[in-house]
Every structure is written in structure tokens, then in C-alpha cells.
Amino acid sequence: MKTYTGKKSRAYNFVFQSFTLYNDVTRDTVLARFDKHIGPILINAFSKITHLDELKQWNTNATIPRCTSTRNQFTCVRLFNTSKALNQSVLKHKYPDLYHLLKDEFKRASGIFQQDGLAVAGNYSVLNFQLPAKEWKKIGEYINSTLTIADIQWPGERSKPPPGKPVIYYLRVVTLEEAPFVMLKEPSTDGKCQPPGSVICRVGPENSGANHSDPQHYQCCSGFYIDIFNILKDRLKFEFELYRVPDGIWGGRNPITNKWNGLVAELLENRADLTLTSLKVTTERSLAIDFSVPLMETGIALIVSLKPGAISTTAFLKPYDYRIWILILLVTLHGVAIMVFLFEYFQKRFTTYLIDHNMQNGQVVDNKPWQHILDLFRPERKKDLNITFFQSVWLSWVILFRAPAKVNNPKGFTSKFMANIWACFCLAFTASYTANLAAFMITKDDYFRLSGITDHRITNPHSLKPPFRFGTIPNGVIVLDFSFIIRNL
Secondary structure (H helix, E strand, O other): OEEEEOOOOOEEEEOOOOEEEEOOOOHHHHHHHHHHHOHHHHHHHHHHHOOOHHHHHHHHOOOOOOOOOOHHHOHHHHHHHHHHOOOHHHHHHHHHHHHHHHHHHHHHOOOOEOOOOOEOOOOEEEEEEEOOOOEEEEEEEEEOOEEEEOOOOEOOOEOOOOOOOOOOOEEEEEEOOEOOOEEEEOOOOOOOOOOOOOEEEEOOOOOOOOOOOOOOOEEEEEOHHHHHHHHHHHHHOOEEEEEEOOOOOOOOEOOOOOOEOHHHHHHHOOOOOEEOOOOOOOHHHHHHOOOOOOOOOOOOOOOOOOEOOOOOOOHHHOOOOHHHHHHHHHHHHHHHHHHHHHHHHHHHHHHHHHHHHOEEOOEEOOOOHHHHHHHOOOHHHHOOOOOOHHHHHHHHHHHHHOOOOOOOOOOOHHHHHHHHHHHHHHHHHHHHHHHHHHHHOOOOOEOOOOOOOOOHHHHOHHHOOOOOOOOOOOOOHHHHHHHHHHHHO
16 A cells, blocks of 8 residues: 555555546535536526625626635635525525526536536546655646646656557547548447447547447447557557547638637547548648558549530531531622622623624624623613522522522533532531531530639639539638638639
8 A cells, every 4th residue: 555645734545556546525625626616606696686795796706716725715615604694584485596597507507517417527636656756646637538647657667668568558539430431330229330340439429328329429430440440459459439520520720710620629639649530631730730651642523513414406506616607608608609690690691692682783892891790780681691699599508408499500501510519518518517416416414624623613703603603521621722722823
């Protein structure tokens, strides 16, 4: 048996070992805890139903008396002494109100008591037996489920545990599901996990109890990382508690408060010893926490939604570009019609018409060129033509679409040759058009073809009407990378 001397010079005996947990339950310590947690609640409740100036002064005073050498200085003790001076008949009709006030005050005081009235977590002092003084020394504290510990002296005055023994025997491990690395599955009715290798993972609050068959509080974790961690557990001889991060966030830093959340916050606030999941390594995270050797490299994938397939009303124009359609239907077609008409007119003009109608005294009259142009607009001259201009245009459209329509064919050799050249071109054009049309008349699922994370629709979504909408998982590595890219752009 070894002796530990407390603050009040009282000796406590412990069985000889290297470590022990000590919970001080002396009167002054208990009153100090009441003074810290219960005192403000009682003062606030009594001050609402009484009119004592002393209570009101305590309620409005920012500093409440703490533990001193005089026991009557404790807040709870002073409150009880004051309540004795109250007339019991005066408070008798106020007892129901006092009960409801205390009930509401304790409900608002979260983090002190559980639903059954027990404390959420006990407070302990961690003692270490050290040489050569051969005495117990306080090296840490366990307060509100948080352990803070200093340097440990192991047997033999060593700073490290004996060979073959791990530095930490029990680890608190936080995780977040992502297949196939960590996957969640409901446990069986008896609270066991299947298949073998799966471990119990707490997904509810910390005080969820020991009923592992409740899927609201416990799940079975399995996957690639769980298998690796089970192998390390067997080789290094340690135990661990696995739980899911309460906020379900990977971990990002708030630029306003400069505080972390998610998995990173669990490590920084010492609620977990390590994280076991596919947490991506970033420059900002590596400055806050330490990472193991990366197991694999990943990239960023853009997933877009598919639009239902439908044939567009302009699909028949897709085989050729709009410039090709303008060149063929407006320029080439009407150009051919004009040439056919001109060839037909001049052929008729310089052959039969000049011989039959322009003979004066047995001689041919030689008209000026501009007179022939004026004859194109004279109605009496058009009567003797085989084909007019509008008939020539109609001939070009009929040849293009090979429609069985009635047309006036040209008589001259040159105009016939021009019409045949146009017919050969239309044959090749329509053959190519019908061959490509089948590919554009097939229904295809449409989607946004993004070039990458620097696509203009992502970097400047409001440039489109309506704005381009996209999203990602908050506080993840994508958000960090995207914010960095936007700042650089």
C-alpha cells in the first residue's frame, strides 16, 4: 500500500501500481462543484419568486463567491442559510412555481446531468507513482470526458512503456462513412455485427447506453480501413472505441471564426485520438493536424445530370452547318436560276428573235447591249421566251428536291448544260444529307459538357440566364480546392 497526501494534508492509501484515478469527495470539494454548477441555477430560481435584496444582488452580480477557507462563503451554503430565514408560510403557496422554475432551469443547464439525474461525466485526478521520491504525483485530470495528461514515469524510471507494450492501450477513433473504406450497417437483434471483422460504431450521442442492438445509436462498421485497423489492433495489442463524427462533416475551417468543424475539430479538441476514414490531405488541413502516409491518390470528378432524350425540331438541319444552308439555298440555288434564265434569254435573243423581227431592208439591225437589257423588262418581249425568271427558280427548287412537279425546260444548249450541272450537284448533296440525317434523328441523352473545374459556367455561374446551379459536400476538400481556384482566378 502506498500513501497519497491530498490538498488538505489527508493521507489516502492505494494499492501499489503505476497509475490510479482519484476522485476527491471531501466536503469542501463537493461544495465547490455545487457552487460552480448548481449555485447559479438555484440563485436564478429563488430570485424569481422572492424579493430578497441579497438574492437579487447575487443574481445580477457577475462574480459569485467561490471556495475559500470560510465554509460559509460557499454560494450554496449562503443560499441555504438565507432560505432558513424565509417565512415558511410565505413560500408555501409558491412551492409549485419553485418546482417548475427549478425544472426549467435544469433543462437549460445542458451538459451537467443525464435524463436519469446522474452526472454526465465524473471528474478524476490521474496520479502516477514516481521515483526516487516514492510518492504519488498528479500528472493529469479527467474532466467532462476530456483527458489531459503530462509526462508519465513508467516502472524502472523510464519515459516510455516496456518493450512490446504500446504507448496507448485504449484509443478513441472517429470516422465518417465512405464506401468502400468505411461502411455502415445495422446490427443484429442481439447487438452483434456480421460479417466477421465488423466492429460496433456509435452513431448516437456519447451517453447512448450499452444497448448495441439499437440502430439509432449503434451501427456496424466494416470496410477496407476497418480490416486494416483490426490487423494493427492484433499486432500492437490495443483496444479502441469507434464512433461517427456527430456533425457528419469531413472538416473545414470557418474563415470568420477561424474554427474547425467535423473530423478535424474532433482531433483538435482532444475528443478523439485519431480518425479512420478517407480524409483527403490538403495544405490547410496538414497545418492543423498530422496525416499518415497516403494510401492512394484521388482526383476530382464532375457529375452532371442527364436530360431525357428528345428529337429537336431543328434536327433535320443538323447534318450541315447554318452557313452551308445559306450558301446552298440562298446563294447557289438562286445563282443557278439566274444563270439558266440569262443563258436561255440570250440564246433566244441572238438567234430566232434577231433574224425574224429585226430585219430591215434585208439587213440585220445591230442593237446596243443596253437595249437587250431593257428588253428583259418589257412584257411584249417576255411572251416569246421559253422560260421566265420565276420559272427558272422553280426549276432549280424542283431539281434540288427531285419533286414530281410540272416545269418548263430550257431550250438552249448552254442553259440545259447549266441545269444538268446543278442536277448533278443536287444528287451528291441529297445523298450526303440523307446519309447523315439518320445519325441526328436518333434520341440522345443531353448533358452539360463541362471542361473542368475552371469551366466558365462554374467560375462565373451568373453569366448564364438562368444562372448555372451546382453543388458539392460542404466543408470538404472540394470546397477548399474550389475556393482556392476562385481566389486565383
